[in-house]
Amino acid sequence: MVDLTPDRLPVAVIGAGPVGLAAAAHLAERNLPFVVVEAGDAAASAVQAWSHVQLFSPWEFNTDPAARRLLAAAGWEEPDASALPTGGDLVKQYLQPLAELPALAPHIRYGTAVTAISRLGIDRLRTAGREEAPFVLRLADGDEVLARAVIDASGTWNQPNHLGANGLPAHGEQDAAAWINHGLPDVFGADRDQHAGRHTVVVGAGHSAANTLLSLAELADTAPGTTITWAIRGADPAGSFGGGSDDELPARGAIGSGLKMLVDTGRVALAPNFRTHTVRTLGGDPGRDQVELISRGPDGTEQTLTADRVVAATGFRPDYRIADELRLELDPIMSASRALAPLIDPNQHSCGTVTPHGYRELAHPEPGYFAVGMKSYGRAPTFLMLTGYEQVRSIAAALAGDMEAAQSVELQLPETGVCSVTAGGEAIALRLGLSKEQHEQLLHVTAKHLGTSATASDAVLSAATELGIDHTAALQLAAYAADMFDAPGASGC
Structure with a gap:
């Protein structure tokens, strides 16, 4: 018979990425029972997908304090705080050793996808007894996990935004999927043959687009015939160049400076005011035939770009379908919790100007459910890992009943400032x-x-x-x- 006493049930953490593992570390330090359910076969499977990418934030902004303490006790050698890791470095030198610690490893279930979350014996309509009822997490294999609280760190990696400028899939986008890369293709490794000696159109205006454009320009130096077009919805790319030399993260500023250079020198052709409406394949072979992107402006004006390959660096969005039976209150614009949304609105904030926040701002009308990390930011692209670490520190403190620590939310984020x-x-x-x-x-x-x-x-x-x-x-x-x-x-x- 299962003991349904709340204190005896574990806290369920969904996702064994950087923020999910940090949540586990904080729960372990506070001696709270927990279980981590991870859809992938290993820790940080999403990070593994972009292992070739170098982060623009150094190690000091990419590790969690509780995780460092647990690792240090096991003899871990901390990387140079000022060095810039790749995604692969982050996994090999930090996340994998963290997941293998005796305090965490027995509580992590891999290859375990959560398909739905509800309350035991209660649907979304019922109020009586709701707060006392355990959460039930249904898994893809049919098994179920009972929990006293849920920390959803499942991220957004598997939910990329569409090419369509209006947020909808462009006409023909699904049929042209074989020509389209999402996220950050490895143009020097696994994806090189798709781009070398060919024309790539990069759609998007964030850091992912900038990183890809810089990598493609470097590829063009050694692969004759490699050409690049950058398609943006706006008229002016200046916003993508960031803080330049005034950026408190030099690598982030360097990306912007380098991108400006590529445009100014014509190494990258700029297609401004490009609002993708239609994607049309010009044959049936993604390795040989081309694809056509058609932009349609508000006045009906059309532009056309023809490419061998398209990189949709258009960001990601959260998927809350697994929580359909929970009472969530999401901001209608940001798809983040109502209290958090105004603090992270990209129209007002950059990565470094987000107000510190914790369990209060992340709470929903469903007591005990918290979305954290990238998922907590909804459609906002301004998330830094350090923010997620502070989120789960505050939540773990609240679940432990240490409300003073839970409410004392402090966070020093790198923003625009003077660098050498x-x-x-x-x-x-x-x-x-x-x-x-x-x-x-x-x-x-x-x-x-x-x-x-x-x-x-x-x-x-x-x-x-x-x-x-x-x-x-x-x-x-x-x-x-x-x-x-x-x-x-x-x-x-």
Whole structure:
């Protein structure tokens, strides 16, 4: 017979990604029983899908305090706080060791997809006895898990946004799925043959689009015939360039500077005011035939782009269908909890200007259910892992009855501020695979050229060329130097 006493039931954590594992770490520290259900066959399966991507935030912003404490007790060697990990580094050096700890490993169920959540013996309509009834999580294999609370860290990776500019699938998008990559394709690895020597159209204006455009430009240096078009809904791409040299995360600023350079120099063709309406295949073979994107403006004006490959860097959205029997109160715009939505609205906030928040802002009319991490942000693209770690710290404290700790929500997020040229240059150098020593050599040679160069960007470009750095890499470095020293843009290089 199952003991339905709330304190004896586990807290169910959905998802063994960075935030889900952080929730487990906080629950373990507070000696609260828990179970983690993960649809993938290993921890952080979504992160594994973008293991080739380098994060623009260093290690200090990507690990959770409770997780670090548990790992340190087991002899874990913490990575350099200022280094920039790839997704693969994050899994291998942090998430996988965390999931294997004795405090967590026995409580994680892999290959376990949650298909629905409800209350034991109670549907959404019934109020009497609701708060005392355990949650019931139905699994894909037919099994069920009872829980006192649910922390839903299932993320958004499996729910990409559509190409259609109005949020709906573009006409013909499903039929053209074989031509379309979502998220962050590995253009130097598994997806290289799809893009090398071919024309790729990247749709989207966020960091995923910027990363893909920079990678494709580097690929073009070694793969003749590789061409790139960037399609954006707006008239001006300036918003995608970010804080440049003023960004408190140098790697994030470097991405924006590099992207501006690609557009200014014509390495990437810009298609502004492009609102995808229709996708039409021009044959039946995705490896040989092309696809046509058709934009239709509000006045009926049409534009057409023809591509060998399309990257839909259009973001992701949460899927709340598993919680249909729960009483959720979602903001009609953001698809986040009502209290959180105004704090994360991308029309008002960037990653670093989000107000610290915890269990109160994440609560719903369904007591004990919390969506956290990427899922908690709904349609907002401004999530940082550090935010999710603070979310689950607050929730674990609340579930433990430590309301003082639960309500004391503090978070220092990196936003726009002053950074050094060395840090920004290192961010780009790391992204290009250069060692710290090579970067220092680059600075030394740049200084030699400053006296004879018209601009700082010219000096960096000359130094990079002298050291044998490829053309696109040189232009990216030049773009950042120009930004740092208020010199003319890299478009004159």
